[in-house]
Amino acid sequence: MCIRDVEQPPFALKLNAIGWFRRSGGDILWLGIAPNKALNGLVYTLGKKLEKAGVDVDKRAFQPHITLARRVKMDAGLAEMYPHGSVMIKTDVKQISLMHSHRSHGRLAYTPLYHHDLMGKDEE
Numbered sequence: 645m646c647i648r649d650v651e652q653p654p655f656a657l658k659l660n661a662i663g664w665f666r667r668s669g670g671d672i673l674w675l676g677i678a679p680n681k682a683l684n685g686l687v688y689t690l691g692k693k694l695e696k697a698g699v700d701v702d703k704r705a706f707q708p709h710i711t712l713a714r715r716v717k718m719d720a721g722l723a724e725m726y727p728h729g730s731v732m733i734k735t736d737v738k739q740i741s742l743m744h745s746h747r748s749h750g751r752l753a754y755t756p757l758y759h760h761d762l763m764g765k766d767e768e
Contacts, residue, residue: 646693647742647760654762655682659710659733670715675731677708686740714752738762 661676677683684706691701742758 646690646697646699647740647758649693650686650690650740650760650762652682652686652689652740652762654736654738655680657683657735657737659735660731662731663709664716667715670717672711673713673716674709674711675733677710680708683708683737690740 657680658678659675660678662674663676664671664673687706687708695701739759739761741756741760744755744757746753746755
């Protein structure tokens with residue numbers, strides 16, 4: 645499995661923005677992730693390994709975020725309450741997971757398929 649072959653030391657993420665994706669049935673509220681070379685490198689490397697294995701990889705621009713809620717009715721005033729950079733949460737990434745996104749009883753569900761602990765070459 646491609647994810648098993650990823651060599652990546654743990655890294656820190658900074659969540660620094662709150663925002664939403666507009667949807668007709670209700671918006672998606674999210675926390676944005678500050679630009680991060682380690683995360684971008686991981687996404688690129690894993691994408692190439694998956695493509696080489698014959699997996700169809702999403703070609704859209706990578707928009708790193710953590711979804712907080714779906715089908716939210718957003719008020720435009722939220723952007724004024726939480727301008728870009730006003731949220732600052734730091735977390736460490738020590739594991740990555742391969743998730744299966746599917747509909748269950750009409751709702752979006754995520755099922756973990758595989759987990760991989762991140763480690764540098766000196767930690768193996």
